[in-house]
Amino acid sequence: MLAAALTDTGNIRKNNEDSYYISDNNDLRLAIVADGMGGHNGGEIASKYAIDSVLEYFKKNYINLNKNVDSIKEFIENSIRYANEMVFNKAFSNNDLIGMGTTLTLLLLEQGFYFIGHIGDSRAYLIRDNRIVQITEDHSYVEELVKIGKITxxxxxxxxxxNLITRALGINQEIEVDLFMGEVRPNDIYILCTDGLTNMLTDDQILKEFIDNTDIYKACDSLIKLAKFNGGYDNITIVAVKEVVK
Incomplete structure (x- = not known):
């Protein structure tokens, strides 16, 4: 597995409320992206704390995981629910943090499959055979309008x-987590990114950079620069994971 990640504050924002994680442990092929929101520095705290909480759950429980498909999916969902509980409780322990929350999109490669846990409007994409597919569905107001045919x-x-999202981590005690899985194939590229990237670029623009650049770090760097050139109105984060041919 090859992995690359970049984050940038963008052209407008003073703080970077995005967070990301890539495992450096070959026994745990995990990547996470989170985009925080909240007053003061609440968004920055929420995104980092959510990822830290997921990692805490993995550290305590992953070693004992029965690695069949159903158990892995349940494990991912439980890790995100645990993070939700931790962020929710932290927000209510400090008046300055009340109302903070975050998106969270998680990728785990395990047993020849990819597993994705998702809440919010950050995204996961799969690039395969020079085609790009959005795996996740945005939990946003405009996505609901698209689904019912009100807008294109x-x-x-x-x-x-x-920017109005309909689901987030840390806002409510109970959350609904989307789960996706599929077979991993050689040369697959998995992309996790915040809306600071996807609001500035089309899917075809994202695909082009990974076709033009065999180095996934260079592709990520080019996409960050292009998003900033197109406006860079928000924080921008991208994580790319490539399955290496064995």
Whole structure:
């Protein structure tokens, strides 16, 4: 597995409320992206604390995991629910942090499959055979409008309420987590990114950089620069994981 990650504050924001993680342990092929929100520095705290909480859950429980498909999916969901509980409780322990929350999108490669846990409007993509597919579904107001046919995907890109999300981690005691899985194939590239990237770029632009650059770090770097060139109105984070041919 090859992995690369970059984050940038962008052109407008003063703080970076995005966080990410890539495992450096060959026995745990895990990557996470989170995009925080909240007053003061709440967003920055929420995204980092959520990832730290997921990692804490993995550290305590992963070694005892029965690694069949159903158990792995349940494990991922439980890790995100644990993070939700921790962020929710932390927010209510400090008046300055009340209302803070975060998106969270997690990728685990295990037993020849990819597993993705997801809440919010950060995204996971799969690049395979020079095609890009969005795996996750945005939990956002505009995505709901698209689903019921009120607006098109193109109109959603510039909709004035595109930043309103309908699900987040840390806001409520109970959350609904989306889970996805599929077979891993050689040369697959998995991308986790915040909306600071996808609001500035099309899926085709993302795909082009990974086709043009065999080095996934260079592709990520080019995409960050392009997102900033196109406006960079938000924090921008991208993690790319490539399955190496064995």
């Amino acid at each position: 995907h193109e109109e959603a890109r510039t909709h004035p309420q595109k």
